[in-house]
Amino acid sequence: MKAILILLIPVGILLNCTQSPNPELQNLKEEITMENQTATANKASVRAFFKALEDENVEAIVNLFAEDGRHINPYASGLLPVGANGKEEIRNYWAPVFPNFDGMTFPIEEIYAMEDPAMV
8 A cells, every 4th residue: 555645835825925025035136146246247357367367468467457456466475566556557567477487377166256246
């Protein structure tokens, strides 16, 4: 003899919850969407930066920055400057780097966004 298990799921309640207008829920969904878009864009920028380094493409690096962008090297060892302000200084920062190296590779498996999606 086989036993039959019947599950009754209150679908009407679930549908009602998801269909009811809830401004707080809608705001949260919009915030999450914006955070995901920010994180995705920033991950793409980081990938583009390392690709430009591998390609030794100074202009591609410079174009990733705003006119008043800042490049900060918090672990400057004396091999590279501490940083640069604005596109022209960023160009001057990177232009002399490539002749000092016999190529660069940055294999990236994954880039993760921090709690603040502006940081990856």
